[in-house]
Amino acid sequence: MxxxxxxxxxxxxxxxxxxxxxxxxxxxxxxxxxxxxxxxxxxxxxxxxxxxxxxxxxxxxxxxxxxxxxxxxxxxxxxxxxxxxxxxxxxxxxxxxxxxxxxxxxxxxxxxxxxxxxxxxxxxxxxxxxxxxxxxxxxxxxxxFRHPDPAGEAEKLLASVAAFPERAHIVGAYSLGKAQRVIMLLRQAGWDAPIYIHGALQRICDYHIAQGVALGDLRPATDDSMKKADFAGQIIIAPPSAFEATWAQRFPDPVLAFASGWMSVRARARQRGVELPLVISDxxxxxxxxxxxxxxxxxxxxxxxxxxxxxxxxxxxxxxxxxxxxxxxxxxxxx
CATH class of the missing domain: 3.60.15.10 (Ribonuclease Z/Hydroxyacylglutathione hydrolase-like)
Structure with missing residues (x-):
C-alpha cells in the first residue's frame, strides 16, 4: 500500500x-x-x-x-x-x-x-x-540536558536570599511564561512577601491574575516611595535585558540570577554575569x-x-x- x-x-x-x-x-x-x-x-x-x-x-x-x-x-x-x-x-x-x-x-x-x-x-x-x-x-x-526539579531551584534562590539579607536578588526571566512560573514556584516554596516586578512584566502578570493564576502580592520595582536600602532581602523579577541597564543599579549590591534551561551551561551564565544560575525551563x-x-x-x-x-x-x-x-x-x- x-x-x-x-x-x-x-x-x-x-x-x-x-x-x-x-x-x-x-x-x-x-x-x-x-x-x-x-x-x-x-x-x-x-x-x-x-x-x-x-x-x-x-x-x-x-x-x-x-x-x-x-x-x-x-x-x-x-x-x-x-x-x-x-x-x-x-x-x-x-x-x-x-x-x-x-x-x-x-x-x-x-x-x-x-x-x-x-x-x-x-x-x-x-x-x-x-x-x-x-x-x-x-x-x-x-x-x-536533564533539567532538575524546579522546586529545588526555587529553594536555591530562597537560600541565597537568607544567606545575603543585605543584598537584593534580581531574577532575569522572560516576561511571558517564565516570570509567572518563577513567581508561582516562589509562592509554592512559602515566599509570601511582596515580589517586585519590572514594568515590562506588569500587563502580562495582570492578565495571568485575571485568568486565575494566583501570583500573590506583586509590586512595581520602580516604587518611588522606597529607598535603595529598602530593597535589601527582596526579590525582583525583570527581563534579562535589565541586567545591562542602569535600572539594576537602583538596588543594593544585587545578586543577579537568571531562570533558564540554558543555565545548566555554566559558560552561558558567566557570559551574562549571572551569579546565581537557576535551571528552570519551559x-x-x-x-x-x-x-x-x-x-x-x-x-x-x-x-x-x-x-x-x-x-x-x-x-x-x-x-x-x-x-x-x-x-x-x-x-x-x-x-
Whole structure:
C-alpha cells in the first residue's frame, strides 16, 4: 500500500497545509495563521487572520496591540478548514500554549510548538495527542540536558536570599511564561512577601491574575516611595535585558540570577554575569523529549528548531523514522 501523503509542507514562511490553506506559526505575514502560543518567535503580527486559543489571542493583543491581525478566531473544539480538521490541545509551555492537531490526506499530525511535561501552575498541563506524525521541538535535544526539579531551584534562590539579607536578588526571566512560573514556584516554596516586578512584566502578570493564576502580592520595582536600602532581602523579577541597564543599579549590591534551561551551561551564565544560575525551563529536556516520542509512538517524527541531529540519531537507534525540518527563525527559549 502506498504511503499516505503528508498534509503539511515546509515553505519559506513555515509549515503549510495545502488542503486547509493555512500556516502554523509562520515566520512571515500570511493570509491565515494558526498560532501555538504568544512568544514572539511563534506569534507574529501582520497576518490576515489568526486562529489560536483565547489566551494566546489576548496575549498577542497585549504585546502587539488590538490590530495585530486582520481577523481573529478562537480555537474551539474540532474545526474544519477546507478539507482539513484541526484542534488545539494544551502544551504545558506558557499560558494559552497549544499543540495543533491537523488531520487530512489520511494522516493525523500533531505540531507540538514548544511544550513541557513538568507541572507548571501558571498554565494548563501538557496533553498527549495520538498522531501518525509528531512534530517536536528540540531546544534541549541533547542527552546532556536533564533539567532538575524546579522546586529545588526555587529553594536555591530562597537560600541565597537568607544567606545575603543585605543584598537584593534580581531574577532575569522572560516576561511571558517564565516570570509567572518563577513567581508561582516562589509562592509554592512559602515566599509570601511582596515580589517586585519590572514594568515590562506588569500587563502580562495582570492578565495571568485575571485568568486565575494566583501570583500573590506583586509590586512595581520602580516604587518611588522606597529607598535603595529598602530593597535589601527582596526579590525582583525583570527581563534579562535589565541586567545591562542602569535600572539594576537602583538596588543594593544585587545578586543577579537568571531562570533558564540554558543555565545548566555554566559558560552561558558567566557570559551574562549571572551569579546565581537557576535551571528552570519551559521546554522538554532530553528525557522528556524521548519519553514523549516513545509514548506517542508515531509512525514518523519531524524535528525542528534545536538539536535535530541528536534526536534523529536517537530515533534511528530505536528503529523510528525521523527527519529534520530545518525551519529557520525560531529562537531558543527567547521572546
Amino acid at each position: 502506498a504511503k499516505a501523503k503528508s498534509p503539511l509542507l515546509t515553505r519559506p514562511e513555515g509549515l503549510y497545509c495545502p488542503s486547509g490553506d493555512f500556516y502554523i506559526d509562520p515566520m512571515r505575514p500570511v493570509k491565515r495563521a494558526l498560532v501555538t502560543h504568544a512568544h514572539a518567535d511563534h506569534a507574529r503580527a501582520g497576518h490576515g487572520a489568526v486562529l489560536a486559543t483565547r489566551q494566546t489571542l489576548d496575549l498577542m493583543a497585549i504585546r502587539y496591540g488590538d490590530d495585530f491581525a486582520g481577523a481573529r478566531q478562537v480555537a474551539d473544539g474540532e474545526m474544519t478548514l477546507g478539507d482539513t480538521r484541526v484542534s488545539f490541545h494544551p502544551a504545558g509551555h506558557v499560558l494559552g500554549s497549544a499543540q495543533i492537531s491537523v488531520t487530512a490526506e489520511g494522516q493525523r499530525v500533531t505540531v507540538s510548538g514548544d511544550y513541557a511535561r513538568v507541572a507548571n501552575p501558571s498554565c494548563a498541563e501538557w496533553e498527549p495527542v495520538p498522531c501518525d506524525i509528531f512534530v517536536t521541538e528540540a531546544t534541549f535535544g541533547l542527552p546532556v 521546554h522538554v529536556d532530553w528525557a522528556d523529549l524521548t519519553r514523549t516520542i516513545d509514548e506517542l509512538n508515531p509512525a514518523e517524527t519531524w524535528v525542528t528548531h534545536g538539536r535535530e541531529d541528536a534526536v534523529i540519531r536517537w530515533c534511528e537507534l530505536q528503529g523510528r523514522a525521523a527527519r529534520p525540518l530545518h525551519l529557520a527563525g525560531y529562537e531558543d527559549e527567547a521572546e
